[in-house]
Amino acid sequence: MLNLAPRHILIGSALLMGLSTAHAAEYEWTFQASETSGEPSFKIKQEWAERISRMTDGRVEIEVMPINAVVGPTETLDAVSSGILQGHMTDPSYFSGQDPAFGMLGNLVGAWQSPYDFLEYMKHGGGEDLYNELVEPYGVHLIGAATFPLESVPSTVPIETLEDFEGLKIRAPQGMVYNVFERIGASPVNLPGSEVYTALEKKVIDAADSTVLSNNDAMGLHAFAPYPLYPGFHSMPMIAVSINKQIWDELPEELQTTLETAFDGMAYDLIARLKAQDIETLQRLQEDPDVHPYDLPAEERRKFSAAAEAEWQEWAGENEMTQKVYDSATAFLRSRNLL
Numbered sequence: 001m002l003n004l005a006p007r008h009i010l011i012g013s014a015l016l017m018g019l020s021t022a023h024a025a026e027y028e029w030t031f032q033a034s035e036t037s038g039e040p041s042f043k044i045k046q047e048w049a050e051r052i053s054r055m056t057d058g059r060v061e062i063e064v065m066p067i068n069a070v071v072g073p074t075e076t077l078d079a080v081s082s083g084i085l086q087g088h089m090t091d092p093s094y095f096s097g098q099d100p101a102f103g104m105l106g107n108l109v110g111a112w113q114s115p116y117d118f119l120e121y122m123k124h125g126g127g128e129d130l131y132n133e134l135v136e137p138y139g140v141h142l143i144g145a146a147t148f149p150l151e152s153v154p155s156t157v158p159i160e161t162l163e164d165f166e167g168l169k170i171r172a173p174q175g176m177v178y179n180v181f182e183r184i185g186a187s188p189v190n191l192p193g194s195e196v197y198t199a200l201e202k203k204v205i206d207a208a209d210s211t212v213l214s215n216n217d218a219m220g221l222h223a224f225a226p227y228p229l230y231p232g233f234h235s236m237p238m239i240a241v242s243i244n245k246q247i248w249d250e251l252p253e254e255l256q257t258t259l260e261t262a263f264d265g266m267a268y269d270l271i272a273r274l275k276a277q278d279i280e281t282l283q284r285l286q287e288d289p290d291v292h293p294y295d296l297p298a299e300e301r302r303k304f305s306a307a308a309e310a311e312w313q314e315w316a317g318e319n320e321m322t323q324k325v326y327d328s329a330t331a332f333l334r335s336r337n338l339l
Helices: 007-022 040-055 073-082 100-106 115-124 127-138 176-183 193-201 213-218 245-250 253-286 298-316 320-335
Strands: 027-033 060-065 087-090 140-147 169-171 187-189 238-244
Touching: 027 040, 027 238, 040 060, 040 213, 040 253, 060 253, 073 087, 073 127, 073 140, 073 238, 100 127, 100 238, 100 298, 100 320, 115 127, 115 140, 115 253, 127 140, 127 238, 127 320, 140 245, 140 253, 169 193, 176 187, 176 298, 213 253, 238 245, 238 253, 298 320
Parallel strands: 027 060, 027 087, 169 187
Antiparallel strands: 087 238, 140 238
């Protein structure tokens, strides 16, 4: 039977089929993040996944899923290793139970007063090489490290000195930050970030180590915790952007370079955009009579740093890798007069 469709329709259909074939994804991956879908930082990660699709002319398609979408936050390392997930963008502190070095590299509590210092250490101070030495035996490869601006502490009660942490029930993830809060007299509670809202609402906790000011406000935490400490003084967790090592090793070199370049770009974009959102959020909260942001004085910050450094030294003795992390990070900090 003759095809009697108009010539321009036939040509258009052929072109569409050709375009579809030309842009079919060679690599389709699922990455799980450590935020809920409503947080600004999660949306930025999704935007960068879409940008990578454009940068690779559709060869790489990454679906970024929120926390708990596929597995729990402490399970993503194993999920990436086994291929249940192809990658993750998460805080390595979640894996401290497998090796305390994850906690040290993931969140060397009290060390970093600027996210840019941390990125410099990871990219040029040996941090990324150390992380891959740690993680590649698990079948995972670090593409790049990112982080947030300094975190806030949403609290149901005013915190004006370190002494106010005495007996405070504060949410803290497993790892070093949990131990440091214990060291200053708090009563930390190990909860995933997805449970912070409910725990504050039901008064299970008094305060939370819980991401940046704008994320916390977007989640509605200040309705129950109207005394946020900002800017943060304690925690600035790493975001490990990692992929299954076998997938990585089999990628063409040009795609490896594109992914490294893209995720390095995401790291700086994330900091700048979240900082701008934090400043805007702070200005709005300062005008809200029901919310009372507070900045911990410099002397109190120094007390916290001293407690944190004592904890680093204890962790350094856990195994060979924790000692390597301690030696590497403290050498970098001293070289920059940051310790």
